[in-house]
Structures are given as structure tokens and as C-alpha cells.
Amino acid sequence: MILFGKKDKLQIITFKTYGTATHLYVRGRALEDENIDLSQKGFFQLLWNTWKRFETDEIKYNPLTIQLPNATTVSAKTNGDGYYRIDEAASDLSSMTDSEGWLEYTISYSGSALGREISNENRFSGEMLIPAQTADFGVISDIDDTILHTGVVSSLKWRVVLNTVFTRAVTRKPLEGMAEFYHRLHGGKSGNRANPIFYVSHSPWNLYRYLEVFLGANNFPKGPVILRSMASFSAHFSKSQIPEKQKEIINILKTYPTLKFILIGDSGERDADIYMEVARANPNRILTIYLRSVQHKRRMHRVRRLLERFKGTPVILVTKTEDALAHARQKGFIAKKLGQEGSSVSKFPDKG
16 A cells, blocks of 8 residues: 555465475565554554554565575465465475474565565564474364354345454454363474464455454464465356355365364354265265354254254254363363463464
């Protein structure tokens, strides 16, 4: 955005991603820095921040340089929407991770962008998760109305709009007990298994920092956050295409072919359909599906009809988090008693 003839500084937003010891998978977006302060209050300031979040000025077709902890460099280039993606073979990446499996890297502008003023001295940090060898299973979780009150079942989604536009990320409330439940799953039966948590949502990448601040402020365990581009919304209602969320879940399963998963979502929209389809295609990979019940009679009736015809993977309808905790304890996913689970867990930063 140009204000009184002066261009904004450039920034690079790095998305938390996931990979393996031999596969580097890095994503993010290069944009002008609109200085969005997620701590600001007030109706007009919140509205202005939302406008800046979606009215982005992308840095198109510009080269970038990624540097790994061992000083290896990898080149990338942004596309027409400012996004970049590195998806290529690598070697010995796990030797550069911390105890939780996180690999830290830096990314910077190169090429024509160097003629512009750049934030953070042209050095932006990012992280990629390589699940620890100690992991017993992974968790793939929805965000909206699964861990965050959004109102996706409200008429015309008006509550989603009001909550996202006029409520600060740090004051958004999670569903009760979910952060503890996720820490318990992350720790596993012994409390130190470092089971990976993947957050997969229909929300656009424009809300990445907003959601990351929410997760940090509410003490959720750190994990890759996978959203979707605004361009994919045009295909959202196409019955001929696999939903973007389902594609991302399939990609996670393919990336870790020996790891089993727990899927967590809600009964409000399409989580039940997507999760059951994934379970059918991977009958021995999905341990349990937890679906949070929503206050919507017609949608709950539809989900119960789906469950009547679904065989195989256990599907647990959850009205309160204690139901999921009790089931997870019974199945041995988490410890019988709350001890030190999560005491050494990596957590999201609570500021954007």
C-alpha cells in the first residue's frame, strides 16, 4: 500500500509446515508490511485491520533464499499471489531439529526486491516439523467450532464474520478443555511422546497470523497450521472436486505412511464427510474420529444418519471435552491420570 508517496516495507510471512528427514516442505507469502497490530482495540481499528489483512499487496515473481541451520541455502520464487512453496528432496534434516522435531530456518529476499526497504533486516524466521521418532500417532484437527468458537452453523455465517472482524485474536475463547486435551494427546500415554498436532482449516491464509496468535494465547501445543488460498474458494461448492481440506489431510498421511492418526472436527459442516472418506480410503491408519456436536438439529440429524451407514473406524460424538478425554484414556492414547503431560511441549508464540 502506498501512503502519501511512501511504499510500505516488505515482509515475509512464514507458515509452520511439516516434512521429513529427506523432504523439505516450506511455505509462506511475501507481502508489503501493513503493520497490523492484533492487540489493538476499537470498532474502527478492528475493521481497518481486517481490511488490511485481505487487501494485500503481494510481492510477485520475486526470488527468495532459504538458509538452513547447517548453512545450506535453497532458492525459491513467489507466484502471482505472493506465495512461495519449496517441496523437494533433501538430506539429514532431522539432525538439525530440536527435541520436539522442529527445524528452524531463515528466509530472505533476493533479486529485484532488494531495491525496497525490508522489515527485520531482510531476515525472517520459519519452522518445519519433522515428527519425533518417539511419536505413537499424529493428530489432525479442524479449528472452527472444534477448538475455536466461530458460529459456522449460524444463519448466513453472520457470527463467523462478527467474530473474525470485530474480536481480537487474544480475546477469542477456545472450547473449554480443548488445549489441555491436545497437550495430553501430544504427550501420549507416557506424557513425552511428542505426538505431532496438525491444524487444518477451511479458513484462508490471510487469517494465518490471527489464528496463530489465538492458538498461542490459549496455550495450544505448537503444530503446522494449514489453511487455503482465496482462489480455492471458487471450487468450494464444486461436487466434482475433492475439498482442499481433504487433499491436505491425504498429503499428511502420505508424508508419514507408517504413522497412525486421530482426526478431530465438528458436526457443523463437512468434517464428518471428509473424515469418513479418509478413513474408508485408509482403514488401518485412522485410530478414532472425534466430532464435536453442534447446536443445530438438522445438521446433527444428518451426521447421525452418516454414522449409521459408516463401519470401521470408531467415531465419537462429543458434547463436552471430558467425553473425549475419557475415551482417549480408555483407549490408551493418553495417561490415565494428569501428570506432567505437556510440561516440555513447544507452544505457539502468543504474539503476532
